[in-house]
Amino acid sequence: MSPLVWYHLTALLLLSFGLFGLTSRKTLVGMLISVELMLNGAGLALVASTRLTAALDAVGQLGALLVMGLAAAEATLVLAIILVVFKRLGTTDSEAVSFLRG
Amino acid sequence: MSMMEYLAYAAFGLYLFLIVAGGLAAVLSKNLIRSLVGLIMTLFGVAGMYFLMSAPFIALMQILIYVGAVSVLIFFAIMLTRAPGGESGIEGSTPKALKRGLLALATALMPAVILGAIIIRKTPETLPLKPETALTVLGEFLTGPFALSFELISVVLFVAMAGAVLLGFERRKSE
Incomplete structure (x- = not known):
């Protein structure tokens, strides 16, 4: 298998880890960690597919940089939401925070 | 090799x-x-x-x-x-842990199998590694063709930070 396939399979592995964690975790912080894993996989796939093909190099690298910026913004906002949820409910268990359940 | x-x-x-x-x-x-x-x-x-x-x-x-x-x-x-x-940061276990784990495994495996097959079959040939892109090229690209996304990411970051601060204040006011 070529190196590009290996890089993409690694990115896919990160996506699978993230999906597994996101569905199996019970705390909001654990779910945040899983989302960060998935975003890392996206960045890795972006950079690999522009570094190792004829595509324009800057697109992939700057795309990965934008993904990192979005991840930082998302982590900040999730931290604030977790703190508010904890203050109001005394727990960050995702099953306790289900007012909108039908 | x-x-x-x-x-x-x-x-x-x-x-x-x-x-x-x-x-x-x-x-x-x-x-x-x-x-x-x-x-x-x-x-x-x-x-x-x-x-x-x-x-x-x-x-x-x-x-x-x-x-x-x-x-x-x-x-x-x-x-x-x-x-x-x-204690801080410990996840408690629930009686449905096994079922939860199996469902999560299925959630993770489905895209992994489908996308993995696509990656192995359809990925184009790897070219030899290109020379390293200079930082100046990246900077020019960021302020040229990527200028809009550069500005938008700063807006997104600002809104996220301001929203986080706002949520923190709201918490204090309600006490």
């Missing part, structure tokens, strides 16, 4: 090991601090892969932003959500 190629594959294997071990710790550990340490290990593995693709700028940004900033934020989130009487 030449000596350098062997070394490259060895480095790739090392980074892959870091990513797999860290990822497993991140999603399976009951202790959230351990799972954060696993995430940091994975982040370093991904940074190593960026170095291997000779994209050192992105690798250093990965370490700076993720390891330096995002993991500290997650650490604060773990520290500040200690349940009264309980």
Whole structure:
């Protein structure tokens, strides 16, 4: 298998880890960690597919940089939401925070 | 294969090991601090892969932003959500843990199998590694064709920070 396939399979592995964690975790912080894993996989796939093909190099690298910026913004906002949820409910268990359940 | 190629594959294997071990710790550990340490290990593995693709700028940004900033934020989130009487950052177990684990495994495996088959069959041929892109080229690209996304990401970051501060104030006012 070529190196590009290996890089993409690694990115896919990160996506699978993230999906597994996101569905199996019970705390909001654990779910945040899983989302960060998935975003890392996206960045890795972006950079690999522009570094190792004829595509324009800057697109992939700057795309990965934008993904990192979005991840930082998302982590900040999730931290604030977790703190508010904890203050109001005394727990960050995702099953306790289900007012909108039908 | 030449000596350098062997070394490259060895480095790739090392980074892959870091990513797999860290990822497993991140999603399976009951202790959230351990799972954060696993995430940091994975982040370093991904940074190593960026170095291997000779994209050192992105690798250093990965370490700076993720390891330096995002993991500290997650650490604060773990520290500040200690349940009264309980220890910080431990996930309790529920009676439905096995069912939950199996469903999560199915959720993870479905895209992995489908996308994995597509990747193995359809990925184009790998070209020899291009020379490293200069930082000035990246900067010109960021302020030229990518100018709109550059401005938008700053707006998104500002809104996120302002929203976080707002949520913090709202919490204090309601007491």
